[in-house]
Amino acid sequence: MQKTETREYLGLEKLETYQLARQLSRVAWLVYSNLDWQEKKVIGEQFLTATDSCGANIAEGYGRYHYLDKVKFYYNARASLIESLHWSKLLVERKIMTDRTLVDEYKKIYPILSLKLNSLIKTTLNKRNS
Template identity: 30%
Template sequence: MEQKPHQPFTDLDVWKKAREFKKELESLAKTFPLDEKRRLSDQLIRSARSINANIAEGHGRFTYKDQLHFCVQARGSLSETLNHLIDAFDAKYITQDQLSFHKQKYDEIERLLNGYITYLRGKL
């Protein structure tokens, strides 16, 4: 996964996939009950947004060490997002099929993010 020095973060495959995931989850959260608006819906949206934000912030950092730190943060946000999806399933706001669909997206992003992390670790 060679990163070109001039490549913007918006060209990173992992950022693009995380953006699609975020948009899907924002739509999904709108289907939750209104009493979840300030709770699970907001938590799900915030954690999904944090994935992209951390990838972007890390990309803008000067050192590989800093870039790596923010990618690890993004991975934490990705895991948090999956946990919120499981909470939504447990509360019966989403079906097993919906959870499985989003888990596949999660798995793809996790694979890409781990590859990017491995690349950055190799640069240290």
């Protein structure tokens, strides 16, 4: 009797890359919610949109069937993540993002998410050969 291997489907909520993107979005929201009206309009919305877009693109890519569709959205997520970093650096440089706890939390999550996202892209591309 041959034993068949069963694979459990990994839902989006269990995907570590997505979980990290959601954590980063929570940090971005805390930063944004503490800004005054002008800061929100000038720089805060850009920061929040870029950060939230990372998780949204991971989710959309994860829901696609073809690996090239998936990777396209994962690349978009990576670009949004890099854009988020740009805005966060400006927020710190301009002394708008001053809460050290939030700055440190962002700096803790960002490199891990970046690495995991690159790994997700590589893994997805490698699946085409299997």
